[in-house]
Amino acid sequence: GYEFPRSDAEFPKLLNDSLLQSANGTKPTDLACPPPIWIMRQAGRYLPEFQAVRRQHSFFTVCRTPELACEVTLQPIRRYDGLLDASIIFSDILVVPQAMGMQVEMLAGSGPHFPNPLLGPEDAQRRILDRETDVFAELKYVYAAVTKTRHGLEGKVPLIGFCAGPWTLFGYMVEGGGSRTWEKAKAWTYKHEESAHAVLQRIAEVSAEYLVGQVQAGAQLLQVFDTNADCLTPHGFSTFILPYLRLLPTLVRSRLAALPTPLPCPPMTVFAKGATLPTQLSALSQSGYQTVGLDWTVPPRYAREHTASRVALQGNVDPSVLLGGRDAIKREVRRVCWGPDGFLTCSREGIEGGWIVNLGHGITPGVDPEDARYFLERVRKECSKKTKD
Numbered sequence: 001g002y003e004f005p006r007s008d009a010e011f012p013k014l015l016n017d018s019l020l021q022s023a024n025g026t027k028p029t030d031l032a033c034p035p036p037i038w039i040m041r042q043a044g045r046y047l048p049e050f051q052a053v054r055r056q057h058s059f060f061t062v063c064r065t066p067e068l069a070c071e072v073t074l075q076p077i078r079r080y081d082g083l084l085d086a087s088i089i090f091s092d093i094l095v096v097p098q099a100m101g102m103q104v105e106m107l108a109g110s111g112p113h114f115p116n117p118l119l120g121p122e123d124a125q126r127r128i129l130d131r132e133t134d135v136f137a138e139l140k141y142v143y144a145a146v147t148k149t150r151h152g153l154e155g156k157v158p159l160i161g162f163c164a165g166p167w168t169l170f171g172y173m174v175e176g177g178g179s180r181t182w183e184k185a186k187a188w189t190y191k192h193e194e195s196a197h198a199v200l201q202r203i204a205e206v207s208a209e210y211l212v213g214q215v216q217a218g219a220q221l222l223q224v225f226d227t228n229a230d231c232l233t234p235h236g237f238s239t240f241i242l243p244y245l246r247l248l249p250t251l252v253r254s255r256l257a258a259l260p261t262p263l264p265c266p267p268m269t270v271f272a273k274g275a276t277l278p279t280q281l282s283a284l285s286q287s288g289y290q291t292v293g294l295d296w297t298v299p300p301r302y303a304r305e306h307t308a309s310r311v312a313l314q315g316n317v318d319p320s321v322l323l324g325g326r327d328a329i330k331r332e333v334r335r336v337c338w339g340p341d342g343f344l345t346c347s348r349e350g351i352e353g354g355w356i357v358n359l360g361h362g363i364t365p366g367v368d369p370e371d372a373r374y375f376l377e378r379v380r381k382e383c384s385k386k387t388k389d
């Protein structure tokens with residue numbers, strides 16, 4: 001049986017804390033200190049070594065087998081030796097609905113599929129609200145993968161744990177898979193508001209417990225992916241998304257402090273894709289997270305204006321640029337750094353706040369891994385300059 005490590009001191013010493021410094025706001029934001037870099041979905045199908053593992057094992061088998069999850073987490077760290085400043089545990093956001101008793105399959109080509117989605121308030125009451133979730137029993141395979149991966153990383157880079165924003169999971173649980181419009185989930189919020197709140201609350205509570213377990217297992221930063229934050233009205237965002245995003249760090253912090261051996265809360269990142277209005281960025285930067293992730297539609301300067309120096313920003317190179325060839329990669333990296341609204345131009349002008357370089361969403365399966373390497377190298381190059389040349 002799996003047991004949490006007794007103390008963080010059991011793990012190899014962390015040799016590169018660039019990510020944690022940016023997220024904690026302890027890194028000097030002057031240009032002498034280059035920002036950390038990682039790539040959302042950096043372990044994935046664009047890597048031939050990942051595809052080789054997937055030919056042998058189903059998606060959820062990889063997630064559920066600590067040796068395999070550890071191996072694919074380490075693949076990009078190995079391949080891009082010294083070019084990445086973080087790893088993210090290989091898993092999926094949909095392991096949480098599985099833990100809550102829902103069946104989820106990963107279909108080749110079409111993505112996640114729930115054979116029995118939630119049909120309505122009565123169904124949700126019976127299958128979700130009237131049922132207890134033993135988070136440790138259901139998800140200890142992730143904890144085992146986290147602990148194993150912390151050892152496997154040998155302190156090279158920190159390990160990120162993650163979960164989904166409650167709204168994104170609610171969407172999958174109601175729609176039964178991905179959706180262009182998320183209209184069933186949205187209809188639920190209009191027709192059965194109270195029930196939507198009760199389900200979102202339960203998802204948030206289970207997710208918070210899951211994040212706490214990942215920290216106990218060795219995760220050094222936590223990211224919340226609210227990929228579907230773009231489908232509601234601004235009022236819907238304030239009502240069904242933001243309160244539950246806020247609840248996660250509140251619960252994680254208090255539960256970590258209440259453990260028999262209390263643990264400090266690691267830095268947390270919120271990536272609410274599509275939440276780009278001034279009021280939304282401002283609210284996200286005051287929601288208990290130390291970093292706000294940006295999608296590619298937001299100019300860095302505008303994001304700084306609306307988050308002040310309250311948080312570090314993460315992002316936000318357009319993932320499609322990696323499909324656009326080397327010239328485009330070079331040009332776009334330069335623009336994000338040194339364009340009139342770029343991150344480094346802002347730093348240069350004395351606008352404060354950390355930056356964690358990333359894409360504005362996950363890397364896509366069609367990317368040539370050597371183009372991804374070129375992206376990482378170009379970021380290093382641009383970030384080692386003191387001014388735009």
Ligand code: CP3
Nearest residue numbers: 040041042043044059088089090091092093111225227362
């Ligand atoms: O490297 C990493 O970033 C860690 C692994 C990771 C995966 N999924 C692996 C994965 C992470 C952080 C996720 C998060 C996730 N999963 C999100 C939020 C982030 C985002 O990209 O929007 C969402 C919405 C999901 C749900 C999900 N899982 C979808 C919609 C799909 C199918 C679409 C796709 O990109 O393939 C998955 C499958 C999935 N999750 C794959 C991987 C590597 C590919 C499936 C395969 O190997 O067959």
